[in-house]
Structure formats: structure tokens, C-alpha cells
Amino acid sequence: MRYQTDRSRVEGLGSAKSGTKHFWEQRISSIALLFLVPLFVFPFAYNLGDGYEEVLAAYSHPVNAVIAVAFFITTFLHLFQGLQEIIADYVHGRRGMILMIATRLLCSLFALVGIYAVIKISLGA
Numbered sequence: 591m592r593y594q595t596d597r598s599r600v601e602g603l604g605s606a607k608s609g610t611k612h613f614w615e616q617r618i619s620s621i622a623l624l625f626l627v628p629l630f631v632f633p634f635a636y637n638l639g640d641g642y643e644e645v646l647a648a649y650s651h652p653v654n655a656v657i658a659v660a661f662f663i664t665t666f667l668h669l670f671q672g673l674q675e676i677i678a679d680y681v682h683g684r685r686g687m688i689l690m691i692a693t694r695l696l697c698s699l700f701a702l703v704g705i706y707a708v709i710k711i712s713l714g715a
Contacts, residue, residue, distance in 0.1 A: 612671065619668040622660075631659040647710060655712035662704035670697040 606634055637648045649655055673693045 600704055612675065616668065616671045616675075619664055619671065622664050623668060626657065626661045629657045632636065633657075646714075649711045650714060652711075652712070658708045659705050662701050662708070665702035666697045666704075670694060675694050 631649055633654050637645045640648075649658065670693060674690065676688050677686055677693065
């Protein structure tokens with residue numbers, strides 16, 4: 591038994607079939623952040639009062655650098671997913687499209703700046 595009108599079936603209207611994909615992507619990124627946040631914050635907090643050379647040495651270690659890069663990628667991906675849901679729900683039309691593009695660009699830019707900084711530090715800038 592179908593719950594669509596004849597017109598809806600002809601025009602192909604119905605579920606966009608992307609809601610569950612966004613739901614699971616956001617849940618997976620939040621689970622990844624449960625592990626990445628402590629792994630990123632503890633070395634960061636441990637080196638917080640140290641000098642430039644000590645911080646440089648700590649993030650020159652490959653494990654800390656990989657964790658920091660994974661943290662930046664996952665954090666800004668998760669941020670974009672959340673902001674995308676908010677924009678899609680509350681902002682419509684041209685303004686929504688502009689905000690969606692700006693959000694994607696800013697999240698990508700912030701992630702790339704963080705990754706660039708970690709790579710520059712880990713290669714001994």
C-alpha cells in the first residue's frame with residue numbers, strides 16, 4: 591500500500607534518501623571525536639606552559655602530529671555537518687545556499703590551516 595498521491599508518484603516526489611546518511615555520518619564523527627579530543631587535548635595541555643622548542647619537539651613526534659591532523663579533519667567535518675543541518679532547517683532560498691557555501695568554505699579553510707600548521711611543525715619549520 592502506497593501513501594503517495596498519483597501526482598507525487600508521477601513527479602517523483604518523496605524521500606530524498608539522504609537523511610539517514612547525514613545522521614550516521616554525524617554519529618560516526620562524534621564517536622571518533624570521543625577518542626580524538628582527549629588524545630589531542632592531553633599533549634596540548636601538557637605542553638601549554640613550555641617554551642617554543644619543547645612544543646615544537648612534542649608535535650614533531652609523528653603520533654602527536656597524526657592525532658592532531660585527524661582531530662582537525664574530524665572536528666571541522668563534524669562542525670560542518672551540524673551547521674548544514676541548522677541551515678537546511680531554518681534558512682531557505684538563496685540565503686540558505688549562500689550560507690551553505692560559506693560554511694563549507696570556512697570549515698574547509700580552518701581545517702586546512704590547522705593541518706598546514708601541524709605539518710609545518712612536524713617537518714621542523
